[in-house]
Amino acid sequence: MSAGRDRKYYMVGGKGGVGKTSLSSSLAVKFAMNGHPTLLVSTDPAHSLSDSLAQDVTGGVPVCVDGTDAQLYAMEVDPNQAKEEFAAFAKQTDMSQGAKDFMGSVGLGGLADQLGDLKLGELLDTPPPGLDEAIAISKVVQFIKDEKYAKFTRIVFDTAPTGHTLRLLSLPDFLDKSIGKIVRLRQKLTSATDAVKGLFGVDDGKQDEAVAKLEKLKAQLQEVKDLFRNEKTTEFVIVTIPTVLGISESGRLLSSLEKEKVPTRRLVVNQIVQVTGEGFGARKEELAAKQEALREAIVAAGAVDGLAEKLDALIAAQGAVTKDAQTAVNFCAVKAKDQRRAMEMLDEDAGLRGLRRIEAPLFDMEIRGVPALQFMAGQVWTD
Numbered sequence: 228m229s230a231g232r233d234r235k236y237y238m239v240g241g242k243g244g245v246g247k248t249s250l251s252s253s254l255a256v257k258f259a260m261n262g263h264p265t266l267l268v269s270t271d272p273a274h275s276l277s278d279s280l281a282q283d284v285t286g287g288v289p290v291c292v293d294g295t296d297a298q299l300y301a302m303e304v305d306p307n308q309a310k311e312e313f314a315a316f317a318k319q320t321d322m323s324q325g326a327k328d329f330m331g332s333v334g335l336g337g338l339a340d341q342l343g344d345l346k347l348g349e350l351l352d353t354p355p356p357g358l359d360e361a362i363a364i365s366k367v368v369q370f371i372k373d374e375k376y377a378k379f380t381r382i383v384f385d386t387a388p389t390g391h392t393l394r395l396l397s398l399p400d401f402l403d404k405s406i407g408k409i410v411r412l413r414q415k416l417t418s419a420t421d422a423v424k425g426l427f428g429v430d431d432g433k434q435d436e437a438v439a440k441l442e443k444l445k446a447q448l449q450e451v452k453d454l455f456r457n458e459k460t461t462e463f464v465i466v467t468i469p470t471v472l473g474i475s476e477s478g479r480l481l482s483s484l485e486k487e488k489v490p491t492r493r494l495v496v497n498q499i500v501q502v503t504g505e506g507f508g509a510r511k512e513e514l515a516a517k518q519e520a521l522r523e524a525i526v527a528a529g530a531v532d533g534l535a536e537k538l539d540a541l542i543a544a545q546g547a548v549t550k551d552a553q554t555a556v557n558f559c560a561v562k563a564k565d566q567r568r569a570m571e572m573l574d575e576d577a578g579l580r581g582l583r584r585i586e587a588p589l590f591d592m593e594i595r596g597v598p599a600l601q602f603m604a605g606q607v608w609t610d
Contacts, residue, residue, distance in 0.1 A: 241466035504556035
């Protein structure tokens, strides 16, 4: 992944709670440490990128990440701001019932009906799901065209959970049709009578400006759509955990990605328990046998200064420790067994079986800050 020259964009996605932010952050750190100027972007409405990096990267502009020799920048994009921007676009085309009635009286009722059919008022209150992330990503794409940020050779997106991502993938087509209708109607309005134009409170220049903004938004969303589907420059990395629910959802996500022709090559199975407890029972029995042998030796030699009592106290303390250890081992053994059962599903799913599988362990430490992310990257991103 670090050695390639063409692939620039990496989308890291999956269901909520599988560790997308830690994995995308560690991947970005890996790229940066291998000499790639890298931009790490979070488009998840529930941002946790600042927590992962142990540094504030809010504000919607790239922030240099400490400890990476200026090779890594990160930013959290505010999706709510994207919704507000779209609402501003839609408001420019909304119209009151009074305006519709007047347009009907001057022979433009058909145009008024077409505007009404768009239900722009509803669009203002409930923007299409995925719109926020689509506009957020489009803003990043436009942002990196700035000469100041053109240096990035790797851009890693920490995306929203699965459902949000799937809606994002189908959104550009939906908006292309919707915005296309709006643009065509706005263009018709530019040729309407001065009286009708007056109802909107704008002149020809502002009407044309509104159309231009909508056209620009449509073009940017199309660019996002093309970006997701470019096999040479983009890769979507699916992240899951070894549970039946996690694997099942990953299969559905892959099917949707393939349907949308989004290039997907890797599957990261995160949080794998590597402690199975194998051999614990045998070692426990061995310890008990040695304790009993020691007791018999002490009795045969004769009790000296209460040595037998001290041995009994030691064995009792050892027993309490062993009991606690047994509880931990039992938990890990059950967890590992459940995970192995879920992992078998990967081999049963033809699509998931065809992906390059990366197995990431469940770490016994919190992965937070560049040093911890660098350690995680060394354990996970080895190819």
